[in-house]
Amino acid sequence: MKIVKVNSENYIELVEKMLNRGEDSFDKIDEIVEGIISDIRKRGDSALIEYTEKFDKVKLESLRVTEEEVKEAVKEVGEDFIRILEKAKANIVSYHEKQVEKSWMTNEGNGSILGQVVTPIERVGIYVPGGKAAYPSTVLMDAVPALVAGVKSIAMVTPPLADGKVNPYILASAYVCGIDEIYKIGGAQAVAALAYGTETIKPTYKIVGPGNIFVARAKRMVFGKVGIDMIAGPSEICIIAEDGDEKLIAADLLSQAEHDEMAASVLVTTSSDLAERVSKEVDVQLKSLPKCEMAQSAIDNQSAIFLVETLEEAFEVVNQVAPEHLEVMVDNPFEYLPKIRNAGAIFLGKYSPEPLGDYFAGPNHTLPTSGTARFSSPLGVQDYVKKSSLIYYSKDDLAGVKDDIITFAENEGLTAHANSIRVRF
Amino acid sequence: MKIVKVNSENYIELVEKMLNRGEDSFDKIDEIVEGIISDIRKRGDSALIEYTEKFDKVKLESLRVTEEEVKEAVKEVGEDFIRILEKAKANIVSYHEKQVEKSWMTNEGNGSILGQVVTPIERVGIYVPGGKAAYPSTVLMDAVPALVAGVKSIAMVTPPLADGKVNPYILASAYVCGIDEIYKIGGAQAVAALAYGTETIKPTYKIVGPGNIFVARAKRMVFGKVGIDMIAGPSEICIIAEDGDEKLIAADLLSQAEHDEMAASVLVTTSSDLAERVSKEVDVQLKSLPKCEMAQSAIDNQSAIFLVETLEEAFEVVNQVAPEHLEVMVDNPFEYLPKIRNAGAIFLGKYSPEPLGDYFAGPNHTLPTSGTARFSSPLGVQDYVKKSSLIYYSKDDLAGVKDDIITFAENEGLTAHANSIRVRF
Secondary structure, eight states, X not given: OOXXXXXXXXXXXXXXXXXXXXXXXXXXXXXXXXXXHHHHHHHHHHHHHHHHHHHHOOOOSOSBOOHHHHHHHHHHHOHHHHHHHHHHHHHHHHXXXXXXXXXXXXXXXXXXXXXXXXXXXXXXXEEOOOGGGOOHHHHHHHHXXXXXXXXXXXXXXXXXXXXXXXXXXXXXXXXXXXXOOEEOOOHHHHHHHHHHOOSSSXXXXXXXXXXXXXXXHHHHHHBTTBEEOOOOOOOEEEEEESSOOHHHHHHHHHHHHTTOTXXXXXXXXXXXXXXXXXXHHHHHHHHTOTTHHHHHHHHHHTOEEEEOSSHHHHHHHHHHHOOSEEEEESSSGGGGGGGOOSOSEEEESTTOOHHHHHHTSSSOSOOOOTTGGGTOOOSOGGGGEEEEEEEEOOXXXXXXXXXXXXXXXXXXXXXXXXXXXXXXX | OOEEEOOTTTHHHHHHHHHGGGOOOOHHHHHHHHHHHHHHHHHHHHHHHHHHHHHHOOOOSOSBOOHHXXXXXXXXXXXXXXXXXXXXXXXXXXXXXXXXXXXXXXXXXXXXXXXXXXXXXXXXXXXXXXXXXXXXXXXXXXXXXXXXXXXXXXXXXXXXXTTSOXXXXXXXXXXXXXXXXXXXXXXXXXXXXXXXXXXXXXXXXEEEOOOOHHHHHHHHHHBTTBEEOXXXXXXXXXXXXXXXXXXXXXXXXXXHHTTOTTOEEEEEESOHHHHHHHHHHHHHHHHTOTTHHHHHHHHHHTOXXXXXXXXXXXXXXXXXXXXXXXXXXXXXXXXXXXXXOSOSEEEESTTOOHHHHHHTSSSOSOOOOTXXXXXXXXXXXXXXXXEXXXXXOOHHHHHHXXXXXXXXXXXXXXXXXXXXXXXXX
């Protein structure tokens, strides 16, 4: 793993290079995706069935997963795994319940009232990838905040396996979340179906969940017609350490590297000794991984150990990276919280490794990637609600401000706006 | 104004037709916008100056508005208008302060801590349109929530007038908000500069504010590299009334119609008598408006009076429209609040006309349009902050869940994730 000496002159450039790692031209993919979306809008279910045959090599008799199939899946994964899913779900529910925002109203004197009403989105679609990234934890992390927010109607889509079935762990996870509207479709065609609806699938108002580049581009295209959670990029981890056990640090760096050849694992440290030890240890641990080729590519290309002079500088680098996951493995990690301005999830101390957050602790594992933590947040209850502002003015209060509003409106050249006030007096 | 009888069979279709009013192909515009963005990225300031000469017909000597120009503008608009701006700003601050979300942490037993840290976005860009939609209120509504959120660095862009100056009302409004970093640029080139930076302009992390179709398409293209607030569509108002004064209702319908030929003004009523009276009154009031051609086009094309049997049905129509602005002009309007599921801003009663919200009451006037209130919210403090989740586990607590996490990770085929837990014990 390469060690890069960082100073205040070069760190922005180094980090920028890393952040732009996912920026490519998507013209060809976009053309394909546009075609698929327009086809689903025109021909609905029959186009869905055709694309599923073409891309997933499965000829579907019906789109929807049956109750029977769910029961089978629950049996197949076994009681022990269901119990683990339920424990994880309980933790995720408990964390997300703390995010719930309440509606409010305030008295503004003279009988006027202002407020903000929070309501759940009525119907959402959850995309769950198949193939190499078919994770039951995705279902929990995308569904639980919706349930906590009070979303009444949830449609889940996930591409079928070669035998026409759905990954049983995904179905078991949906079962634990009480989701029973599940369709065996994936790719851009599934996103189009969730956005525009077909004969079988009622359109949803927001689509969440990760997916491959076709899913990501399709989500971007339907954005505006429906809401989307975020455009997920490759995963990344950033670890800050002064000194420490290279075994732990290397293991944590590799836990992200095994996700994707485009993933980035970064250690920022003040110790050149630790840098050397971690670099060697990563090589050692890499060899024993089943996904070692993928991890090797991530380590070789986007990953680095940044050597800095002070912890102060380390946090500056981190804020520039704005990592999806940040592990702060220093003594007294809480002391450094105020220095962190940009990070998706912050893991403090030696016993809070990133995988704890992926499955179990409760916070969401759907996090802003590729530097988007500079302006966006982990998936949460806020993504499944919307707000309406509320205005109730008394006649007296309106009378008190009417001249100001009329002046304001006329200065903006909006006569009808001014009239709307005038006709009331 | 056309009167349409609505029943449970036809209302979804009627409304869908209206909601899709803005859906067009943007291929040609996108090509132009892509070219502009790539040019700004390559050539920075010099490209900015060229495009400003081309589109705004102004040869800029320097991009930034000077202190002197701001002072002049403040003088030009006069003390009275500054006082109105300050009053409006105080109300907007007061409302948005109630939206502030606090960071939190909870003890999870055995010494573990979970939490959510809320931090302001470090630097944002505000786009303020020039031309026919140059509104000082836009500056207040986009800047105040940023100030309340604690954003440290704000860059404002707005296209220059033909004489190379900026609309004095916009500068005065920026002055009242304490914004002193203002650039005389507009269009896709300004969006590109805010997203990628140039020699003069430091890149921002999020871009907010309305604009023409070039601005909207550019925002959509840079979305992901930076955050954006929303893609604003044409404005709309929906009024629910049982009976009432046709003069008030017509004036309020026209206040949206004068914004844009693509605007939609909708009355939903149970009274055919009121429907007739409003329809006639709209024609009368229309004639006296300076922007009567624009308003006429909006009234003729996208607008309608929907006649329903019951108020229950009226609210179903409204929830389907998901209007940007909803006026509930019935007796006891608060009683009907629980029936409203989708609306950007809700105005209750006879003395809460929509223009009150545009300028003065305090809630934001940047609202979800074209049915996007089904999944999105008014601009607010939440748009200028981001959250980080926080995980601190004690050794004991991690030991208690380590086997479950390892099982979960291995079921997902993520060996390095499992290792990251294992190496700690």
